[in-house]
Amino acid sequence: MGDQRGAVKRGTWETVAVAVALVVALPVAVWWLVGQRDYEGLPESELDYAVRPWDIDPTVEFAVGLNALLIAVGAAALLVAWSRTRRLPLYWWSAVGPLLAAGVVAALGHRVLTAGTVGANIGAGLVAVLGTTLVLVLLAVGLGRGLYLLRRPPR
Numbered sequence: 001m002g003d004q005r006g007a008v009k010r011g012t013w014e015t016v017a018v019a020v021a022l023v024v025a026l027p028v029a030v031w032w033l034v035g036q037r038d039y040e041g042l043p044e045s046e047l048d049y050a051v052r053p054w055d056i057d058p059t060v061e062f063a064v065g066l067n068a069l070l071i072a073v074g075a076a077a078l079l080v081a082w083s084r085t086r087r088l089p090l091y092w093w094s095a096v097g098p099l100l101a102a103g104v105v106a107a108l109g110h111r112v113l114t115a116g117t118v119g120a121n122i123g124a125g126l127v128a129v130l131g132t133t134l135v136l137v138l139l140a141v142g143l144g145r146g147l148y149l150l151r152r153p154p155r
Contacts, residue, residue, distance in 0.1 A: 012150070015079075015088050019096050022075035025068040027103030031110060032065025038116035047116030050124035054114075095149055098142035102135045109135070 036053055038044065079096070082088035109131040112123040 015082060015092070016150070018075050018078050018082075019092070021071055022079060023096065023099045023103060025071035025075065026100055027107040028068035029065060029072045030104050031107040032061065032068060034108065034111045036114070036116075037111050039118050042116075042118065044116060046118075048119060048121065049114065049116055050121045051113045053116075092149060095142050095146035098138040098145070102138035102142065105131055105138065106135050 038047055079088055083090055083093070109127040112121075112127045112131075115121060115123070
């Protein structure tokens, strides 16, 4: 049979591709759904920003956000269906879950950092310290677990 260390079961790469699509699309969808969180009642010129929001055409933002949402929903549905039929072993969620959480925290953190406020944006400081640390830990856990699962011999 030969050496199977590092071998990957047939169909795993397709599963990984769908999981990557979910991990990339979900934060974009969350970012789009949350939207810009500026203080209401004042013009943008009078607001204080920790970080200026990206200057994205609203039509482009809508198209990208809606497509990301559709991809995320489709990929999540496919992964759940594959989990139910055992094509995706349940232990793979221990790699996908932290990556999804990291993306959501990053998307929400970006919206907090770019929120227009009156005075200090205390949330921006919390996101910069705690949010960044949390994202890095979640990425390390998810990527480490994913690489471990890809490299171990198939069962």
